[in-house]
Amino acid sequence: MEIQYFFELFGTLFFGISGALAADEKSGNDWFGVTFIAFLTSIGGGTVRDILLSVEIMWIKDVNLIYAVAIGVILAAIFYKPLLKLRKTFMLFDTLGIALFTIVGLEKALNLGIHPVIAPVMGMFTAVFGSIIRDMMLNEVPIIFKKEIYAFACLCGAVIYMVLWKLDIDRNINFFVAGGAIVAIRLAAIKYNLSLPKFKSH
Amino acid sequence: MEIQYFFELFGTLFFGISGALAADEKSGNDWFGVTFIAFLTSIGGGTVRDILLSVEIMWIKDVNLIYAVAIGVILAAIFYKPLLKLRKTFMLFDTLGIALFTIVGLEKALNLGIHPVIAPVMGMFTAVFGSIIRDMMLNEVPIIFKKEIYAFACLCGAVIYMVLWKLDIDRNINFFVAGGAIVAIRLAAIKYNLSLPKFKSH
Amino acid sequence: MEIQYFFELFGTLFFGISGALAADEKSGNDWFGVTFIAFLTSIGGGTVRDILLSVEIMWIKDVNLIYAVAIGVILAAIFYKPLLKLRKTFMLFDTLGIALFTIVGLEKALNLGIHPVIAPVMGMFTAVFGSIIRDMMLNEVPIIFKKEIYAFACLCGAVIYMVLWKLDIDRNINFFVAGGAIVAIRLAAIKYNLSLPKFKSH
Numbered sequence: 067m068e069i070q071y072f073f074e075l076f077g078t079l080f081f082g083i084s085g086a087l088a089a090d091e092k093s094g095n096d097w098f099g100v101t102f103i104a105f106l107t108s109i110g111g112g113t114v115r116d117i118l119l120s121v122e123i124m125w126i127k128d129v130n131l132i133y134a135v136a137i138g139v140i141l142a143a144i145f146y147k148p149l150l151k152l153r154k155t156f157m158l159f160d161t162l163g164i165a166l167f168t169i170v171g172l173e174k175a176l177n178l179g180i181h182p183v184i185a186p187v188m189g190m191f192t193a194v195f196g197s198i199i200r201d202m203m204l205n206e207v208p209i210i211f212k213k214e215i216y217a218f219a220c221l222c223g224a225v226i227y228m229v230l231w232k233l234d235i236d237r238n239i240n241f242f243v244a245g246g247a248i249v250a251i252r253l254a255a256i257k258y259n260l261s262l263p264k265f266k267s268h
Numbered sequence: 269m270e271i272q273y274f275f276e277l278f279g280t281l282f283f284g285i286s287g288a289l290a291a292d293e294k295s296g297n298d299w300f301g302v303t304f305i306a307f308l309t310s311i312g313g314g315t316v317r318d319i320l321l322s323v324e325i326m327w328i329k330d331v332n333l334i335y336a337v338a339i340g341v342i343l344a345a346i347f348y349k350p351l352l353k354l355r356k357t358f359m360l361f362d363t364l365g366i367a368l369f370t371i372v373g374l375e376k377a378l379n380l381g382i383h384p385v386i387a388p389v390m391g392m393f394t395a396v397f398g399s400i401i402r403d404m405m406l407n408e409v410p411i412i413f414k415k416e417i418y419a420f421a422c423l424c425g426a427v428i429y430m431v432l433w434k435l436d437i438d439r440n441i442n443f444f445v446a447g448g449a450i451v452a453i454r455l456a457a458i459k460y461n462l463s464l465p466k467f468k469s470h
Numbered sequence: 471m472e473i474q475y476f477f478e479l480f481g482t483l484f485f486g487i488s489g490a491l492a493a494d495e496k497s498g499n500d501w502f503g504v505t506f507i508a509f510l511t512s513i514g515g516g517t518v519r520d521i522l523l524s525v526e527i528m529w530i531k532d533v534n535l536i537y538a539v540a541i542g543v544i545l546a547a548i549f550y551k552p553l554l555k556l557r558k559t560f561m562l563f564d565t566l567g568i569a570l571f572t573i574v575g576l577e578k579a580l581n582l583g584i585h586p587v588i589a590p591v592m593g594m595f596t597a598v599f600g601s602i603i604r605d606m607m608l609n610e611v612p613i614i615f616k617k618e619i620y621a622f623a624c625l626c627g628a629v630i631y632m633v634l635w636k637l638d639i640d641r642n643i644n645f646f647v648a649g650g651a652i653v654a655i656r657l658a659a660i661k662y663n664l665s666l667p668k669f670k671s672h
Contacts, residue, residue: 096666129585181331262298383533420502464500
């Protein structure tokens with residue numbers, strides 16, 4: 067629980083940075099609008115997960131998550147140029163954010179006894195619904211419906227975690243293998259411009 | 269309960285087919301994106317209903333609904349051409365889907381003791397919110413805000429059900445009359461290009 | 471509680487009028503579509519708040535709120551021209567609506583023992599999420615991401631309420647001061663074309 071909470075805070079901080087930079091880039095908004103969007107991007111995925119799982123929304127009773135987003139937004143404002151560069155070059159914050167959020171969401175679902183077919187979906191939703199909400203609000207087609215491999219990387223990582231979990235692999239090893247797989251798939255997809263096959267050719 | 273569950277499964281399967289075909293047509297997406305959208309289209313309406321009714325989300329604890337969507341998507345991939353033709357000509361899957369979902373949602377609300385003015389709205393939401401979510405994500409104006417009669421057909425069917433229910437008509441007869449009305453109104457609206465009067469002329 | 475409920479009803483009525491007029495203007499929809507959108511605009515914010523607070527959705531068990539929206543829509547249809555003029559000139563209904571909804575949402579959160587940093591966010595969400603949902607559905611960028619000061623006015627009013635509440639000021643005085651501040655900030659922003667500084671210049 068301890069380390070899960072720590073990861074949730076860091077994932078939220080990373081998404082706060084990434085959300086603020088993306089909101090600023092896509093909308094050229096004022097600081098209030100950028101903060102609002104960064105907030106929704108960071109906590110939107112976990113909120114959707116908690117609503118679906120019928121549990122208390124994590125940030126309603128824990129103000130630390132709000133502070134984590136706020137720190138992310140402030141960091142994005144102060145270190146705008148270097149962070150923007152890091153974001154563009156390595157997709158750093160977003161990729162770390164989705165890896166952490168996938169595992170955190172998956173573990174929360176497993177702790178609640180959710181079916182092993184549905185738990186990985188909860189992990190993926192935690193990771194990607196923040197960006198989906200952001201893009202829906204900014205009137206853009208969400209990233210997961212573009213050719214980039216994004217949500218699929220999260221789902222793959224979640225499935226790997228499930229398999230290792232069934233094999234009784236140590237939780238910490240599992241965390242790093244599954245999280246690492248998400249980062250690796252995502253970065254490989256960007257570097258080699260990988261995409262999944264079309265449903266049907268047109 | 270037995271037959272309601274059976275209808276929910278079939279409605280989900282029909283919406284899975286319809287959702288996959290619509291997602292493929294509108295977005296030209298990869299199979300993962302199409303499956304993701306088909307999933308949201310199929311279970312989005314029931315999810316919105318369950319959240320509003322403060323009950324457990326139906327598919328979180330029942331993996332069969334996930335399988336029903338998956339089967340719908342696989343059928344859509346295998347029998348793509350004939351199913352697309354059926355969809356275009358008769359609006360078959362979507363129309364059966366909204367009829368089933370309206371009644372299933374309405375009956376769930378009634379079983380929970382929801383006010384007879386609000387229960388039909390729950391039926392309509394179950395039927396149409398899946399498509400609304402899909403269209404919002406794909407950055408299109410939802411079908412219910414276009415001239416076609418769509419959500420209104422569901423609401424009419426739900427009101428007919430309520431009236432017959434108050435008159436103590438047998439549930440199975442009621443089901444077929446109300447569901448049939450939805451199908452009939454929807455198909456008549458398409459065939460005769462019917463639309464409702466404007467709120468105000470411009 | 472008594473007066474809070476009264477304000478919720480009036481806020482809902484005002485938003486019903488404003489939502490119907492906006493929906494008609496933006497979409498040129500039929501009366502069903504306009505009513506549907508007016509409904510979502512009016513109760514969307516409170517619905518999001520109640521979901522986040524894990525409490526029963528207010529309008530599911532209280533049909534009076536549905537009637538309040540319906541009366542708003544009917545008034546908008548009958549007194550279309552004068553109400554449209556009032557709306558354009560003074561932003562009357564929308565501004566009164568957000569002021570009432572912010573305080574109602576904030577007080578509901580405080581009564582549930584929500585953290586004083588999060589409670590004002592609940593107030594703001596109650597006021598603005600109805601319009602956000604409406605604009606997302608109509609495929610427009612939500613008003614809060616445009617240059618107008620809108621959600622920020624609600625947040626300011628909510629923070630003022632929190633400060634006076636901590637100072638043990640009488641609730642009714644607090645209500646009028648905080649609500650008045652929201653109206654004043656909103657109207658001043660429109661009149662003097664005020665906007666907040668950009669996050670970063672481009």
